[in-house]
Amino acid sequence: MNDVVIIGAGPAGTACAKLLAENGFSVKVYDKRAEIGAPKRCGEGISEASQDFVGKIPDKCIAQKIKGARLYAPDGRYLDAILSSGGFVLERKVFDKWLAEEAVKAGAVVQANTFISDITKDERGYFSGVKGEFSGNKFEEKARVVVCATGAESPLRNKALGVFSKVNLIDSCIQYEMTNIDIVPDLIHIYLSNVLAPRGYVWVFPKGEHKANVGLGIVPQDKKPGAYMEEFLKLHPEISKGSILEVNAGCVPVGGLVKDMVANGFVLCGEAANHVNAIHGGGIKEAVLSGQMAADTIAECLKKKDVSKSALSAFNNRWWKERGKYLRKVEKLRETLEKLSDPDLNDLVDALKPEDIIEFSRGAKLSILAKVLMRKPKLVSIARHLL
Amino acid sequence: MAWNINNNKCLRCGGCVSVCPTAALELRDNIIHDEKLCTLCGVCEKACPVEAIKVTKK
Incomplete structure (x- = not known):
């Protein structure tokens, strides 16, 4: 019997695991991907200040240091905002693995390539474990608390708590990692335009002198992000002259913060609870914070030997007070x-x-x-x- | 009535899974579709970033 099983080894799951392991609890983290952190799911930007929660980010995780942002109006005029404390464009594949290793160092067990098909319940109706497959071999694992940190793209959050994203509350996104392009490398570039990216924006996040994540997110519709991307690239020969090294897609929640994230023996955190900044779609910092807050509550509950919904709801109260109220305003x-x-x-x-x-x-x-x-x-x- | 996916277009991002109200979709090596749960509501087709999903209601 584990104290805690966590589904998903992204920033929320591993942050939660690290803190619980540091408090002496036995923790297992499963991730369905064959490689933790891959494929990357975002523009990879993070503010320098996020290190207050994430910890000092090692150089190996950083593709580019950023001084500020260049914000483009639809008519092409732009404004540079140089921040006193800047940011980084990460190498998510390295960063996510680093976070997972930190959790392992603290005493957690992490296992990739493990698909969780079901969350099981005990005779009292408490969530009590998971059913899954590691490299194709079926297994069952028991836990006092199950944490769902799967991100939005898993049906488990829906099966457990009935949570899913309303289609008008996601941004549908496409991103090319491109090389041999000409950009100012120490600024992130944000293009606002209802023509180029209705409701969302186009981003160019540099990953070196001539390399960047070039992406865009839009309100879901018949015309797909790829078609908008083609139009953006046509207008920007300095970018379209480059080569495409990687293509990513995804849907980012930009609303629908989940009110009640707990059940008996169960906690939902990170992007699975739509914990994302609705303006820029960034979720790493929110994921880490929500994973850590979940860990604090779970640790308290395990110590008191009460993992009922009412005991775990301390997480709801704290998260809504410290993050939810603010993220609602952002929304x-x-x-x-x-x-x-x-x-x-x-x-x-x-x-x-x-x-x-x-x-x-x-x-x-x-x-x-x-x-x-x-x-x-x-x-x-x-x-x-x-x- | 049918739900179809073009696996050559699909980038396995799971965006469709995140909006499915009935948990009828799941991302494994490909998107797995449970026709018993699916109501053919079509939100997956709308969310999909790459036009991989086609839902026909007639």
């Missing part, structure tokens, strides 16, 4: 930005000052956006809506 902000037309977005980028973005990066406050919008007469009505 509201996205809903507001979504209403802006391309001329509005031109005005917005025009009205923005670099210090607004810096202030914004410290905490996505609606009041900051409102302040910016107030600078443009046409946008005042939207600003009022925010206040």
Whole structure:
């Protein structure tokens, strides 16, 4: 019998595992992928400040150090915001394995290529283990608590808690890792445009002098991200001249934060609970924080020998207080930005000052956006809506 | 009525799985479709980033 079984060895699962193992609990983490961290699922960007939670990120995980962001208006004008503390574009395949190794060092067991087909329940109706296959061999494992940190792309969160993403609350994304392109390598590049990427944005996250993740996310529709990508590349010969080294796709939750993430003997965390920043779609930091908070609660509950839903709901309370309230605001902000037309977005980028973005990066406050919008007469009505 | 996937187009991202309201989809080596659970609602086709899924309702 394990204290905890965790499904998914992404940042949420391994952060949760590390903390539990450090507290002396026996933890097993299963990941269905043959290689942890591959294929990568995102633009690989993370802020330097995230190291406060993630730990000091080793150089081997970092493809490019970033000073700030270049924000492009639909009309092509741009604004550079140099941040006092910058960020990194990671090599996720190395980063995720590093996080997994940290969990193992703390005492957890991690196993790749392990598909979990079911979460089992005991006679009291408590979740009590998993059924799975390692390299094709079936097994069953028991645990006092099962943690579902699968990301959004697993039916287990739905089977356990009825959680799935509403289709209008995901962004459908495509990304090319490209080389032999010409870009400013120490800035991340964000292109806003309802024509190029309705509701979402195009990103170019450099991974070296002439290499970058070039991706875009859009509101789901008949016209697919690949078609939008083709149009973006046509407009950008400095990028389209390059070669494609890797193609990734994915759907990122940009809303639908899960209210109740626990059941008897069960906790949902990370992207599986839609813990993603709805403005930029970043989820690494949120995953780590949610995995750690889940671990704290589970450790307390195991010590008290009470893993009932009501005991585990301390995780709900803490997460909503420390992250949920903030992420709900970010969601509201996205809903507001979504209403802006391309001329509005031109005005917005025009009205923005670099210090607004810096202030914004410290905490996505609606009041900051409102302040910016107030600078443009046409946008005042939207600003009022925010206040 | 039918649910179809083109495995040459599918990038195995699992986006369709994340939006399926009835847990009828699962990502293994390919996307596994459970026709007993599927209601042919079509949200998977809408979410799919690469036009790999086709749902016909008639």
